[in-house]
Amino acid sequence: MNIFYNDKTDLLYVRFDDEKHEIVNKRVSDDIVVDIAENGKIIGIEIMNASKVIPLENVLPLRFENVK
Numbered sequence: 592m593n594i595f596y597n598d599k600t601d602l603l604y605v606r607f608d609d610e611k612h613e614i615v616n617k618r619v620s621d622d623i624v625v626d627i628a629e630n631g632k633i634i635g636i637e638i639m640n641a642s643k644v645i646p647l648e649n650v651l652p653l654r655f656e657n658v659k
Contacts, residue, residue, distance in 0.1 A: 594650065596641065603641035603650070607634055 595604045612628040614635075619625055622644050626635040638644055 596647070601639070601641050601643070603638040603645070603647070605636045605638075 593606045593609070595606070596602070612634050614626045614628055617625045617627055622639045622641075624637040624639075625633055626637070628634050641647060
């Protein structure tokens with residue numbers, strides 16, 4: 592699992608595996624998009640306005656890459 596955060600856009604992306612997949616994006620709320628592989632497996636979750644939606648200090652210490 593990898594967690595990427597862009598502090599300029601306040602976008603948090605959680606990727607559950609590193610394999611290439613054909614994906615479909617499914618918006619589940621105004622701020623959350625789920626990436627789903629062709630086999631139905633959730634590959635990633637994109638959270639817009641992340642600092643307003645979740646407490647980042649509880650998430651980012653796992654593995655953090657600040658994408659600029």
